Amino acid sequence: MTGHGTDNARPDNFIEQIIARDNASGKFGGRVVTRFPPEPNGFLHIGHAKSICLNFGVAKRFEGLCYLRMDDTNPLKETAEYVASIQNDVRWLGFDWEDRETHASDYFEQLYQFAEELILRGRAFVCSLSLDEIRATRGTLTEPGQPSPYRERGVEENLDLFRRMRAGEFEDGAVVRGAKSYMAAPNINLRDPVLYRVRRAHHQRTGDAWCLYPMYDYTHCLSDFIEGVTHSLCTLEFEDHRPLYDWVLDTLATPHHPQQIEFSRLNLEYTVLSKRMLNALVTEGHVDGWDDPRKPTIAGMRRRGVRPAAIREFCERIGVTRSDGTVEMSALERCIRDDLEAVPRGLGVVEPLKVVLTNYPEDGEEWFSAAQHPQDESLGSRDIPFCRELWIEREDFMLEPPNKKYKRLSPGAEVRLRYGYIIRCDEVITGNDGEAVELRCSVDLESRAGGANAERKVKGVIHWVSARHGVDVELRLYDRLFNEPNPGGLKDGRHFTEVLNPDSLTLRHGVVEPHLATLAPGSRVQFERMGWFYLEPERSTAEKPVFNRIITLRDTWS
């Protein structure tokens, strides 16, 4: 342990250990500067959350700084809307970058100057090969590449051509620049990589000021240097790029050289975590948008009703390592439930089945007081109306119970109505299909709290809502988006959209106790025995509340 922070239960991850060591040796003068560098070409997802928590978390833990930097070097894919969504999501997750909001495009001029410097040092050249020619001469994994015929152009000519590229004298993509490193390098990234390309595209921030844009490998290391980043944390696929990262900074002899450290990206079962696939789900109409509650995007989870603390805790629990792995969905679900446990309770029926209490007066009505939370008295209580006709959950009744462990309602059986009386099913009225359409039950009027039979034990307790007072609501029941654990990596040739779960969203007309209809949009409640629900602000109206099922209760009923 490094002794930082208050949570000493969790051991340091390997990155924190490296930083602690660097601080001890004075490598960066004890400073710690990180950055979360998303490309604004899509919405952030839970995989990004891992990186956000890591970067901001590490900075906070070591009393350093963390930048939020838009890696906006490809104007063809990036938009201001994505920039806004990213900022919104990072903020919602609970992180504050204060005035450290930057954009790689802020550095375009500096980057350009550094490029001229590279040319002056004879380490970069303007290459007039076409895209296909460059590809053809790059070599393969096992064969070395062939040097470009333009590789030995003189410094003056390169400088002249580069300046004319900036001035707009060359066509799109027609001219590129490579770095003069090693065409025979076994690491393909080192074979004279392209650093700049002419791209006559409107940039969401710099507009039409530029017609040539720097590439990631060239931009990222220098942006890190400019911001004084000490530990540049990225995912494993960039490991092969680290030599290039170092090459640029070494060649330019920058006075500060950030250290790139790679960690493995998050993989989650039963979902996809790649912007390409997430984007395809939207454009192909499989979901309602980037913020569809079924998506693993930050916006989707927020809309579903998940709270940021659950996501942060999840990121904390899964750890940070260099080994590839896929986290089970149950780990995320556990965090979501843990976080929601403190939320108030309520009674809501998802699939109503009518119950008539034959021995209860036609015009009778009572109001039962019920605690808002069984373990937290500070939340107070609310009153629940009761009358002769009720709605109970359809799945809480079975004509023929499977075994003796069944504790719900069935012909002749008794159950307790949560917060209320014990009832017995005397008669079942079935429809043409044999399904129960109504239950005729009798109430034990002495079985409520305070009554003579209050202590009488029955096997089960079920939830219910007064038919006379209940409020109709729209319920959106969400389930996993895919039926396969690894939809993005199917080995049998199927496309990930072929294994979408057709039941990932189920619409239901439910009924809830009146108190729940008075809740403010954005409220969360646990419908007892059914799960946690979120009164979705975007969809709810005064006339029709819309609840999203965030997640079901844990179900250990075998």
Next chain:
RNA sequence: UGGGGUGUCGCCAAGUUGGUAAGGCACCGGAUUUUGAUUCCGGCAUUCGCAGGUUCGAGUCCUGCCACCCCAGCCA
């Protein structure tokens, strides 16, 4: 078959001068419970990808295998 990585319980993950396998998730008991929830107790790797070797002693050192992931965008 070039280069770079990774392999510790079903999943995630500690293990850092070699000293006799943390924790979380899941699962299985059992207690409390007017939510089959929560909470609470208890169980859950003679073994660390495999095979050798060094050593009094190896997940940790050495050698050789094997498996999986990433890389041939003018994407990031």
